[in-house]
Amino acid sequence: MAKAEKTGRWQQRRRTRKDLLQAADRLMKQGKKPTFEEIADQAEVSRATAYRYFPNVEALLLEAGLDVAVPLAQDVLAGVATDDPVVRMERVDAALHQMIADNELQLRLMLANALQQRAMGNGTAETPVRQDRRTPLIEAALAPARARFKAADLEKLTAALALIVGTEAMIVFRDVLRLDDAKAQKIRRWAIRALVDAATKRA
Numbered sequence: 001m002a003k004a005e006k007t008g009r010w011q012q013r014r015r016t017r018k019d020l021l022q023a024a025d026r027l028m029k030q031g032k033k034p035t036f037e038e039i040a041d042q043a044e045v046s047r048a049t050a051y052r053y054f055p056n057v058e059a060l061l062l063e064a065g066l067d068v069a070v071p072l073a074q075d076v077l078a079g080v081a082t083d084d085p086v087v088r089m090e091r092v093d094a095a096l097h098q099m100i101a102d103n104e105l106q107l108r109l110m111l112a113n114a115l116q117q118r119a120m121g122n123g124t125a126e127t128p129v130r131q132d133r134r135t136p137l138i139e140a141a142l143a144p145a146r147a148r149f150k151a152a153d154l155e156k157l158t159a160a161l162a163l164i165v166g167t168e169a170m171i172v173f174r175d176v177l178r179l180d181d182a183k184a185q186k187i188r189r190w191a192i193r194a195l196v197d198a199a200t201k202r203a
Contacts (some may be wrong), residue, residue: 003187009175013111013128014131014132016043016045016049016053016130017053017128017131018067018131019043019044019045020039020043020045020050020053020054020060021041021060021063021064021131022043022064022067023040023043024039024060024064025064025065025067025068026042027039027042028061028064028065030134031061033061034057034061035057036050036051036056036057036060038044039057039060046107053115053117053128054113054117054130055113055117055120059109059110059113059116060108060110061102062110062113063110063113064129065106066106066107066110067131067133069099069102069103070096070099070133071095071096071099071137072134073137073139073140073141074140076091076095076137076140077091077092077140077141083144083145084145085141085142085144085145085148085196086192086193086196088140088141088142089138089141089142089161089165089192089196090145090189090192091141092137092138092141092165093164093165093185093189093192095137095139095190096134096165096166097165097181097185099172100166100167100170101181104170107167108167108171109169110167111167111171114129114130117129134162134165134166135162136156138161138162138165141159142154142157142158148149148200149199149200149202150202153199154199155201156199157195157196157199160195161192161195164188164191164192164195165188165192169184169188170184173187
């Protein structure tokens with residue numbers, strides 16, 4: 001994807017998707033199950049626009065609940081005095097692991113909805129079918145140590161770490177490799193340290 005698209009249309013459409021999630025959350029907090037039309041109106045977009053991001057209202061409501069379950073960077077890293085990126089990333093990994101454990105079924109359904117969107121042809125380079133919630137956490141973990149890395153290597157490191165933490169990694173460990181959580185955690189921590197060390201040595 002071109003850099004201009006990432007900072008232009010891509011960012012705008014990601015914000016639109018986020019607006020829909022937040023609108024759904026606001027309506028649900030009022031004690032009601034909103035319709036697709038009500039959510040679209042609350043987010044100030046058309047129903048047709050909303051359908052570009054979610055296949056149905058159930059998928060939207062499901063992800064809205066998950067959206068608020070993802071921990072915030074300031075909460076995850078509160079009290080972490082060190083600037084060691086490995087230590088900080090381990091804190092991020094632990095927080096995401098707990099969130100995933102608490103919401104595994106819903107997260108699997110969310111992934112299924114994203115695949116459905118792709119199958120329907122709704123997911124394009126300009127219209128995201130997933131919300132990127134892990135990158136802000138990773139960036140916050142690495143921020144104090146930015147000077148240790150070359151800019152290009154920091155970008156690669158951030159992307160590589162996104163493969164290690166999150167729902168997809170959990171599915172690989174559990175469904176494909178048949179590993180328990182303790183073993184999976186050891187491997188994730190090993191991979192985090194290996195990736196950080198590789199990026200540090202290049203700098």
